[in-house]
Amino acid sequence: MSKEIILEAIDIKKSFPISKENRLEVLKGINLKIYKGEIAVIVGKSGAGKSTLLHILGALDRPDSGTLLFEGNNLLEMNQKQLAKFRNEEIGFVFQFHHLLPEFTVLENVLIPNLISRKKDKDYALQLLREVGIEERANHKPSEISGGEAQRVAIARALINSPKIILADEPTGNLDTENANAIIDLIFKLREKFNHTFVIVTHNEDFARNCDRIIKISDGIIINSNK
Numbered sequence: 001m002s003k004e005i006i007l008e009a010i011d012i013k014k015s016f017p018i019s020k021e022n023r024l025e026v027l028k029g030i031n032l033k034i035y036k037g038e039i040a041v042i043v044g045k046s047g048a049g050k051s052t053l054l055h056i057l058g059a060l061d062r063p064d065s066g067t068l069l070f071e072g073n074n075l076l077e078m079n080q081k082q083l084a085k086f087r088n089e090e091i092g093f094v095f096q097f098h099h100l101l102p103e104f105t106v107l108e109n110v111l112i113p114n115l116i117s118r119k120k121d122k123d124y125a126l127q128l129l130r131e132v133g134i135e136e137r138a139n140h141k142p143s144e145i146s147g148g149e150a151q152r153v154a155i156a157r158a159l160i161n162s163p164k165i166i167l168a169d170e171p172t173g174n175l176d177t178e179n180a181n182a183i184i185d186l187i188f189k190l191r192e193k194f195n196h197t198f199v200i201v202t203h204n205e206d207f208a209r210n211c212d213r214i215i216k217i218s219d220g221i222i223i224n225s226n227k
Ligand SMILES: Nc1ncnc2c1ncn2[C@@H]1O[C@H](COP(=O)(O)OP(=O)(O)OP(=O)(O)O)[C@@H](O)[C@H]1O
Pocket: 016, 017, 018, 024, 026, 044, 045, 046, 047, 048, 049, 050, 051, 052, 053
C-alpha cells in the first residue's frame, strides 16, 4: 500500500429533510483520506451514514458542503457531464443488492458500463468472469444463478472499465459465511493482481479485521481511521 492519496474528503456534511422544518444531519464533517492500493472498510451502526458516505465518495450523491478530491481534482466543482464520465471510468460501484438487470445475461450485465463508454470489450468481460470464478455461467440470466454468484458478477461489472477505485456497500451482506468468505478472498486476490483500491462498507467482523484499515463512523463523524 502506497501513501499516495487517491481520494480525499474534507469536512463533508450531509443532511436530509425529515419534515417541513427539520433536517436529519447524517454526516457532520467527515475528513478522510483513501490511499492507492488499500482495502479500507467503513464500519458503524445501522443508520450511522455509511451508505450515504459511500454514495458521496462515488459522486452518486452530493453533500451539502465540503470538498471531495479525486487525484487532486474537486469532484464537487465538476459539471454533470464530467461527473458522469468520472463515475463511469474511474469508479466501480458494488451495491448491497447486486442490481443485475434480470433480462440480460451475466455477460451482458458485466458489459453494461461498457455501453456508456462505448468500448464493448467482450474478451475482457469473459476474462473478468473467469477471474471471479463464474465464466461458465456467462450466458445465464441472473435468476438462474445464486446470490453469491450474482455478487461475483456485480464485482466483475464494477471492474469492466478498469476503475481506479472500487466502492462496495456490504458486498457480503446477504451471503452465508462460506460465500461471504469467497467474496472476501476474491477482493484480496483482485487487489493483489490489479492493485485496485477498495472502500468497503461491511458489518462482517472477519473482513474488517483482515483489511488494511478500519474507518469507523459514529454520530456523523469519523472516530477512528486506524486498525
Ligand atoms: N434520502 C434520504 N432521505 C431521508 N433520510 C435518509 C435518506 N437516505 C438516508 N437517510 C437517513 O440517513 C441515515 C443514514 O442512512 P445510511 O443509509 O447512510 O445508513 P447506513 O449506515 O448505511 O445504515 P445500514 O447499516 O443500515 O445500511 C439514516 O437515518 C437514514 O434513514
